[in-house]
Amino acid sequence: MAEKEQDREFIRQKIVRPPMSGKDILKRAVLFAGLGVLFGGISAVTFTAVKPLAEQKLGMQTPQTETAIEFTADVPETTLSPAESRAAETAQSQEAKRQLDEAVDKAVDQAMSSYTVNGDMLQAFYGAVQEIGKDVDPGVVTVHSGVRDEDIFGNEVESSGSQAGAVIAITPEEILIFTGAEGTQEADSLKVAFADGTVAPAELKGCDSLMHMAVVSVRPENVPEETISHTEVLPLGNSFQLRQGDFILGIGAPAGRMHSVTGGTIASIEDNVSVTDGVGRIMYADIPASTEKVTFFINMAGEIIGWAVKNTGSTENSGLTEVCGISGYKKQLTGMSNGEGLPYFGARFRDVNETMQSTGMPEGAYITEAVPDGPAYQAGIQNGDIIVAYGEEPVLSQGELRTRIENSHPEDTVRVKVMRAGREEYREIEFEVKIAER
Secondary structure, eight states: OOOOOOOOOOOOOOOOOOOOOHHHHHHHHHHHHHHHHHHHHHHHHHHHHHHHHHHHHHTOOOOOOOOOOOOOOOOOSOOOOHHHHHHHHHHSOHHHHHHHHHHHHHHHHHHHHTOOOOHHHHHHHHHHHHHHHHHHGGGEEEEEEEEEEEOTTSOEEEEEEEEEEEEEEEOSSOEEEEEESTTTTTOSEEEEEOTTSOEEEEEEEEEETTTTEEEEEEOGGGSOHHHHHTOOOOOBOOGGGOOTTOEEEEEESTTSSTTOOEEEEEEEEEEEEEETTEEEEEEEESOOOOSSSOEEEEOTTSOEEEEEEOOOSSSOOTTOEEEEESGGGHHHHHHHHTTOOOEEOOEEEEEOOHHHHHTTOOSSEEEEEEOTTSHHHHHTOOTTOEEEEETTEEOOSHHHHHHHHHTOOTTOEEEEEEEEEOSSSEEEEEEEEEOEEO
């Protein structure tokens, strides 16, 4: 028998909260304010942490401004042109010069006759040399370069090499190291080992394939603060002030081993040595030195005054090490330290002296060699041409041409005027030379 469903009634109650007192309202306001501060702090921390990563992923990160590096150029003691030097030397009284030489020789003889050298003096001298070597050693590093390749089975292998480097600057953004170009230019990986053994990744900052030197950079954040504080910056000295007989030290890897030190004297000095795109001061020292592992030379003040170079062919000096002076290279070192490409014109040149001018040669820079496949050679400049204008500026000497080239930039196109010898006279020819990078 079906039961009739009966309607069921539900009791609904509405709970009415009592009105909030002033104390409750104050508690609620403090609670909400505290939560607002808490969530705001969390948002700020999250934003700060995520923003750099997001900018890096999206390519929006503002590049960090690096400190510009500048090594002040040194001026040779004589600023006279070759013609002015010769005129001044001709005008000088030979008799006065002879009297001066005699007076100097007499004074030296008197001083040496009353001066004796004993073992204690030699020990003190070599002790001082050892101290100088010890003081500069924290500024010497080892640059390791790695090149990846495949063996005959297709497996990836990495060959490595090492050479000495000298710390030449420390800024908040980077540690700059002067070293050799061989190995660093084509390296797939670079590492720098500091004097205390700390190893940090590095990158190539600038390279000069003509002089076989380079600058590499290490980020300070990859190096412990203690290591940086104990790393010495080796200052650049004035190689124009060096004289024959001066005592200098070889540091870096003069013995073929890192952190080795040798010493000796400057046997001779040759100024105005013709090198590609300029002239240099080459010193010859009776110090064994490695050019492959890189050897730097310092004076008794601990300043870098040059580095060992392979034979330039300027003169025969059997058993002597050729040292390229640092003073004539500071502009190039400044450019490499700032990541700038160095200009390459591709020629050797010399002054047109008075004897040459007497035969009818015009004044300018005489091309002794247009380097094969160099920019000047490719433009049509030949050996024997005399450059009389570079760009909008006249050229009256090899020094002026060197300055014009140094102030150029890779990829510049420069109009160069030359005087070329014909059957009866010199004729002017203009070339457009596209400057390359060294």
